[in-house]
Amino acid sequence: MNKKMGGNVQLGTVLALVLMCAFLAFANRNFYSPGNIMGILKQTAFNAFLATGMLLCLITAGIDLSVGANAIFCACLMGSLKEAGMTNGYVLMLAAVLAGALMGFINGTLLTRLHLPHPFVSTLGMKNVLWGAALVVTGNKMINRFPESVQFLGRQTIGTWGGGFPVSFLVIIILYVIMHIFLSRTALGRSIYCAGGNMEATRLSGINTANVLTFCYTMSGIMAALGGILSVGRSGICNGSMATQPYDTDAIAACIIGGASFTGGKGTMVGTMIGALIIAVLRNGFTLLSIDSSVQNIVLGLVIILAVFMDVVRASMEAKRRRLAAAKSL
Amino acid sequence: MKKCFVLFMAVIVVLSGALCGFAAEKEYNISVILKTTASEYWGYVVAGALAYGKDHPNVHVQVKGATSETAYDEQQNMIETDMNNADIDGYVIAPLQADMVANMISGQKKPIVAVDTDIEAPEVLSFVGTGNESAGALGGAAAVKYAKERGWKDIYCIEIAGVQGDSTNEARMRGYAKGVESEGGKFLHNEIQYANAEANQAVACMEAIMQNHPEGIAIICANNDDMAMAAARAAAGNEAYKNTVFLGFDGIQSACNSILAGEETMSVCQEGYTMGYTAVEAVVKALNGEKLEKFIDAGASVVDPSTAQARLDQLKGYLQ
Numbered sequence: 001m002n003k004k005m006g007g008n009v010q011l012g013t014v015l016a017l018v019l020m021c022a023f024l025a026f027a028n029r030n031f032y033s034p035g036n037i038m039g040i041l042k043q044t045a046f047n048a049f050l051a052t053g054m055l056l057c058l059i060t061a062g063i064d065l066s067v068g069a070n071a072i073f074c075a076c077l078m079g080s081l082k083e084a085g086m087t088n089g090y091v092l093m094l095a096a097v098l099a100g101a102l103m104g105f106i107n108g109t110l111l112t113r114l115h116l117p118h119p120f121v122s123t124l125g126m127k128n129v130l131w132g133a134a135l136v137v138t139g140n141k142m143i144n145r146f147p148e149s150v151q152f153l154g155r156q157t158i159g160t161w162g163g164g165f166p167v168s169f170l171v172i173i174i175l176y177v178i179m180h181i182f183l184s185r186t187a188l189g190r191s192i193y194c195a196g197g198n199m200e201a202t203r204l205s206g207i208n209t210a211n212v213l214t215f216c217y218t219m220s221g222i223m224a225a226l227g228g229i230l231s232v233g234r235s236g237i238c239n240g241s242m243a244t245q246p247y248d249t250d251a252i253a254a255c256i257i258g259g260a261s262f263t264g265g266k267g268t269m270v271g272t273m274i275g276a277l278i279i280a281v282l283r284n285g286f287t288l289l290s291i292d293s294s295v296q297n298i299v300l301g302l303v304i305i306l307a308v309f310m311d312v313v314r315a316s317m318e319a320k321r322r323r324l325a326a327a328k329s330l
Numbered sequence: 331m332k333k334c335f336v337l338f339m340a341v342i343v344v345l346s347g348a349l350c351g352f353a354a355e356k357e358y359n360i361s362v363i364l365k366t367t368a369s370e371y372w373g374y375v376v377a378g379a380l381a382y383g384k385d386h387p388n389v390h391v392q393v394k395g396a397t398s399e400t401a402y403d404e405q406q407n408m409i410e411t412d413m414n415n416a417d418i419d420g421y422v423i424a425p426l427q428a429d430m431v432a433n434m435i436s437g438q439k440k441p442i443v444a445v446d447t448d449i450e451a452p453e454v455l456s457f458v459g460t461g462n463e464s465a466g467a468l469g470g471a472a473a474v475k476y477a478k479e480r481g482w483k484d485i486y487c488i489e490i491a492g493v494q495g496d497s498t499n500e501a502r503m504r505g506y507a508k509g510v511e512s513e514g515g516k517f518l519h520n521e522i523q524y525a526n527a528e529a530n531q532a533v534a535c536m537e538a539i540m541q542n543h544p545e546g547i548a549i550i551c552a553n554n555d556d557m558a559m560a561a562a563r564a565a566a567g568n569e570a571y572k573n574t575v576f577l578g579f580d581g582i583q584s585a586c587n588s589i590l591a592g593e594e595t596m597s598v599c600q601e602g603y604t605m606g607y608t609a610v611e612a613v614v615k616a617l618n619g620e621k622l623e624k625f626i627d628a629g630a631s632v633v634d635p636s637t638a639q640a641r642l643d644q645l646k647g648y649l650q
Contacts, residue, residue, distance in 0.1 A: 039410050039411055043411075135494050135495050144429045231403075235402075235430040235434075239402070239427060239495055240495045241493050244493065245403055287411040287412065288415065290392040290393070292367060
């Protein structure tokens with residue numbers, strides 16, 4: 001039954017995406033230009049990285065509000081190491097991934113070992129810590145001129161159609177396929193869903209929920225670090241003040257639009273990808289149509305509210321169906 | 331024969347006139363991507379850019395901007411989208427992060443003009459503005475002179491700054507320091523308070539400054555007018571701060587009203603309307619094959635109690 005419901009959710013979001021694209025193609029003939037399509041894919045990649053980690057946390061009924069700040073911190077760490085004389089791009093990227101993983105691990109530890117009441121609190125605190133740390137490591141300066149290897153992920157394209165297919169989106173496709181298999185076919189992946197569905201029952205069934213949760217937050221940190229590396233490649237710079245941006249909101253929105261739930265136990269990689277694409281298409285379309293940024297915020301906010309509302313309706317319908325099935329069996 | 335020649339020449343003249351007319355009527359789509367459209371100051375830049383389109387019906391101006399001056403990613407997406415838009419003939423860009431935009435416009439063949447903040451890239455044909463640093467310096471110097479008039483002997487200046495690390499904030503800060511020190515004042519670098527460009531936080535900063543300096547400070551400069559007004563209100567009633575010069579930035583309508591009410595003392599004004607109008611004009615000139623100056627000065631001024639009413643009337647006129 002759940003699988004069927006999940007399929008319906010994805011069908012609905014795919015339909016929403018298709019309708020949106022059709023409307024935008026009708027409203028602006030440049031929407032379907034090769035350059036614009038490649039632009040949308042480039043714009044999706046950063047959010048798609050953050051949303052991957054966010055999805056793992058949401059499936060466990062948690063949340064990671066530090067993903068955006070973590071991405072910027074990792075980018076700034078690379079910047080500060082570069083300023084200190086480290087010119088090897090691979091070392092810079094390794095340092096970023098390790099730092100991101102460490103921050104995620106700390107988030108997970110705060111939740112599971114130090115028993116902070118909800119990840120909302122610990123990750124919100126971590127967001128501020130990372131914002132400050134990003135400014136400290138860069139000395140409040142914007143840093144540019146990164147090695148080519150660091151910029152490869154965010155800048156490189158393949159082919160010439162529309163300026164080339166972005167490598168960042170290709171990596172996203174590969175990552176999402178791997179994560180889909182991981183979540184649906186491995187014991188650990190299924191444990192994540194179990195933990196989100198019923199934490200206590202999962203623990204009693206012999207699964208170490210603390211380890212599962214710590215793994216999810218550490219993965220979220222690694223995804224944030226990859227997002228940070230991508231952002232450096234795309235923009236060519238890093239700046240600690242970017243950590244104030246609501247990147248986490250977009251990541252949450254992508255997951256929720258894609259069928260994840262704040263109550264945990266739900267969400268798929270396919271849905272999250274569609275959610276991230278919907279957000280990127282919306283923003284791109286608004287720009288093409290020269291719609292005021294305040295209207296963009298209103299529409300995006302309404303889309304998120306609508307997605308959450310649909311989740312609530314779905315949950316209540318599911319509960320009702322279960323009650324009816326139980327009554328019939330009596 | 332002579333008549334035929336005259337007739338032939340007349341036809342040529344009429345045809346060339348008509349052709350010139352057609353050429354002048356060539357339609358242009360100009361994309362204006364600003365730091366944000368969600369503030370009064372940027373509203374004037376928008377008004378100026380749109381006014382050019384109104385004055386020249388063949389020029390279609392599309393204005394867009396991020397939701398705030400720290401929404402770097404949002405502006406990045408807007409620029410990326412419009413760079414791929416085949417309908418656009420030229421661009422006016424006010425970059426939130428000039429280096430980031432320089433990377434994004436690399437290789438663009440259509441004319442690009444920077445407004446408000448310069449972009450160091452070969453694709454940018456001209457910069458229309460004054461620069462935050464030089465405008466800040468103008469304000470810093472004027473504030474020291476005003477503080478002297480108000481009887482201050484030791485001219486110390488503390489800044490309530492915007493978002494730490496933000497390039498606009500840093501440029502204004504450098505400008506204030508330069509201006510204050512050029513007139514013999516002392517800019518207290520170690521006592522800069524960051525208020526994230528928010529009035530509420532500026533109040534908290536001002537309260538901290540009053541705790542640390544019960545004797546009073548000659549100049550409190552702020553990254554924008556909202557913060558300067560908030561700081562002035564927080565200090566109201568403190569005898570040691572009754573002659574303090576509260577210097578803001580932007581010279582918006584609410585600042586003029588505050589100056590006239592004796593709260594904020596002065597404000598640095600960049601000419602947003604002129605910038606918007608001139609920047610679009612520059613792109614059109616480039617599209618018509620004219621060579622642009624590398625720098626087009628849009629002018630900056632400092633509004634104080636003697637000029638606040640005139641400035642207020644001017645700003646109201648822009649938005650009508």
